[in-house]
Each structure stands twice: as C-alpha cells, then as structure tokens.
Amino acid sequence: MTSKAETGAGRRGLGWRIAGWAVGTGLLLLVPLVAMRFTHEVVWTTSDFVFAGVLVFGSALTYELIASARGGLVYRGAVAAAIGTAFLLIWANGAVGLIGSERENANLLYGVVLAVAVIGALIARFRPAGMARALFATAFAQAVVPLAALGLGLGSMALIWTQETLVVSGGFVALWLLAAGLFLAAARTPTPAG
Missing domain, CATH: 1.10.287 (Helix Hairpins)
Incomplete structure (x- = not known):
C-alpha cells in the first residue's frame, strides 16, 4: 500500500x-x-x-x-515546538535584545544556539531520537550564552540586565527541553506502516 x-x-x-x-x-x-x-x-x-x-x-x-x-502528531508537535522556539528567539533578540538592548553585539552569541539546533538537526537527519539529542544540546547552549556573555563582560552589566536575561534564557531553555521531550516521545511512538 x-x-x-x-x-x-x-x-x-x-x-x-x-x-x-x-x-x-x-x-x-x-x-x-x-x-x-x-x-x-x-x-x-x-x-x-x-x-x-x-x-x-x-x-x-x-x-x-x-x-x-514524517508522519505522527507527536513528531509534528515536536517540530512545531522547536521551530516556534527558534522563531521566538530570533524575534525577541531582533526586537529588544536578550542581553542589554537589541544593539548589543553580545546578542549575536545567540546565533550559536541556532547553529547548534540546525547542525544537530542535519546530523540527526530529522529523526526523532537524534532531534531530541540535538535539542538537549541546544538547550545547553541556550543556558551557556548569557553566562558566557557575563563572564566575558559583554553587554551592559547592570544587575537588572543579568536577572532579566537569566530568567528569559531559562524560559527558552524550558522551551528547547519541551521540544526535545516531544521528540523523545515521537521516537517511542510506533509509526503506522504504509
């Protein structure tokens, strides 16, 4: 069939x-x-x-x-969650910036997060288990970027910037982990034949 x-x-x-x-x-x-x-x-x-x-x-x-x-409602939900998170990251970073203002060069570090996601997805060939691993790595990169910016002295170093950035970045980490979890669920879901 x-x-x-x-x-x-x-x-x-x-x-x-x-x-x-x-x-x-x-x-x-x-x-x-x-x-x-x-x-x-x-x-x-x-x-x-x-x-x-x-x-x-x-x-x-x-x-x-x-x-x-690929079929499967869970897989489609995982794809939507991953792309939606990337969309929000790009939009927020371009509109207001996540590290200081949108004019701060430190915001370019978030390109590393997107690169991890894209390269990981290509290596995984969009297979669910591989996508889950790629998005776990993406969540890790998301967590590291504001810490690296802070450690390197990039962006405005006001206390409010640091707190807001860490909270927002934590939200993005949660979204990446949600997408990774959905891909794990998709990997465990049998796909119908034919």
Whole structure:
C-alpha cells in the first residue's frame, strides 16, 4: 500500500499549505501596516516588514518541509515546538535584545544556539531520537550564552540586565527541553506502516 506522499497527492497538498502560509504571512503583515495608520507607537521600516515576512514564512515553510516528510502528531508537535522556539528567539533578540538592548553585539552569541539546533538537526537527519539529542544540546547552549556573555563582560552589566536575561534564557531553555521531550516521545511512538 502506498502513502499519499508517495503518490504525489501529499505533494499537491503541501503546495496548497505553503500557498496558505504565504497568504497568512501577508495578512499578518497587514496588522502592523494598519496599526501604523492609527498610532505612532508602531513604527516599522521596509526592512522590518521584510525581516518579519521572511521569518514568519520561513518558519512556516521549514515546518511544512520537515513535518510533511514524517508522519505522527507527536513528531509534528515536536517540530512545531522547536521551530516556534527558534522563531521566538530570533524575534525577541531582533526586537529588544536578550542581553542589554537589541544593539548589543553580545546578542549575536545567540546565533550559536541556532547553529547548534540546525547542525544537530542535519546530523540527526530529522529523526526523532537524534532531534531530541540535538535539542538537549541546544538547550545547553541556550543556558551557556548569557553566562558566557557575563563572564566575558559583554553587554551592559547592570544587575537588572543579568536577572532579566537569566530568567528569559531559562524560559527558552524550558522551551528547547519541551521540544526535545516531544521528540523523545515521537521516537517511542510506533509509526503506522504504509
């Protein structure tokens, strides 16, 4: 028995889902565009719209390409949790910065966290058990970055910065661990044949 993906029906469905994500991204970007007409609190530049569009659509496309390659609700949830965490990390770091302000060069250290996730995922070939290990390593990298920044004297060293950064980073560690746990559960879940 062949699956929908093997017959090409799944691929046509994937195309429609990707088109839906593109439309959804466009509609989502209308929110700040309309808000700019009514308030001076929202001030986006063209580069802000491009960044947001690429980040939203890129995240959705990545989810579709990874999750559609493998079945299982738990696996899809794990992929969504991992990509969602990466999305939030990039968005928060770009918008306000996690170490001091968004202009602090120390925030570039969070690129290491994302690199660990991406390289780990590629090494694991997106298999659930390997993804779990990759995301445990990512959680560790997430925990180390603010400590390394503090140890190296990067960013503003105010006490409030240190406390806020450690709390927020701890939240991201928890999200990475949640995704890793979901991948572990997916690895233990038998996949239906055919």
